[in-house]
Structures are given as C-alpha cells and as structure tokens.
Amino acid sequence: MYDFTARKHFQFSGEVTPGSVQVYDYGARCHISGSPSSMYHHGNRRHLTVTLSGSSFNGYDFASRRHFNGTVSGSSIAIYDFEVGRFFQYSV
Template sequence: MKDNTRRVVAFVAGRLISGSEAWSIYDCEASRTCRFSGTVSPEQILVYDPEARCRVSGYGEKDCYSLYHHGNRHHIELKIRGSSFEGYDYGSGAHFSGSVDGSSVVVFDGQDRRYYYFTI
C-alpha cells in the first residue's frame, strides 16, 4: 500500500472508531504530522490530503465504507468492527487490518506484511 493511502486509511479509521475531531495524524514511521481537511462521518467521507494534493471520497453504510483515492485512482474498501478495522486496497491488491486504542492507530499492511503506527 502506498504511504499516502496508508495514512488516509489510518486517519479515517481512527476518526470513525475513536470519535476524535482531529484533522491531523502523526506518522510514527515517517516521524511527522500529516494534516487533512474535509468531512468524516458515518455516512460520508470526503477528505482532502494537501500533501498528496488529492481527495479521498466515499460513503458508508452499517460500518462498511467504499472509498475512492482520487490521487492514486483506485478504490479502497474499509470495514469497521468495534475498535478494529479491515479492508482491501485495490491499488496494491492487498488486504489490510488494524485497530484503534484511544489516540493510537495500528495498521497492518498485507502488501509488505508490516505494522505501521500512528497517533490521531
């Protein structure tokens, strides 16, 4: 999964699960804060990533989200399961999963089989 896709997945999942109103996420791997703007709600996702200069948009129903990354031009499926999440990144052709505990977000990227850590 591309770095910018992973960050936005961590951000959206972190917002939806934690209920946080934050508009940034700290990427522990890159040691930096990434900012976003837009809307994150149980029904609609419309996030702008100024670093990638693109939107990620989609809709949700019953904790299942169909997202589209306009910069990378591919779909992302995201399912929320309590404090955990899982999904599929069509750009990399790989599954991902993760969990949220307070402000901590962990993403397991099935493409490179590694864990990535974020703080929202």
C-alpha cells in the same frame, strides 16, 4: 496525523460522517471521497474498502491489491499492511 514509522506529520482536512467521507489529503494533493466502507482516492484513482468491527477494522487497497487490518485505541491507530508485511503506528 503523525506517522511514527515515517516520523512525520501528514495533514488531512474534511469531514467523515457515518454515511460520507469528504477529505482532502494535503500530502497527495487530492480528495478522498465516498462512504466509510468504500472510498475513492482521487490521486491514485483507486478504491479503498474498510469494514469496521468495534475498535478493529480490515480492508482492501485496490492500488496495492493488498489487504490491511488494524485497531483503534483512543487517538492511536495500528495498521498491519499486507503489501509490505509490517505494522504502522499513527496518532491523530
């Protein structure tokens, strides 16, 4: 995944299915697991919820105690993070 804001790549591996998330975050050196709507980040020991609606999504990050929302278009992802009050652009 490339973060256009940070201008660097982030590496993840694993599997995401309609009912399960089993991913390893190499940058944080930890697993992210659960379901697509309710994940657990084993590095910061907090949950992350996501609700999908077509090409849009919204969620809540229990680590920052803030909401986020975004859209997916092809291999591009745009996320608005309410913690910092700005958009982030990614390519996968």
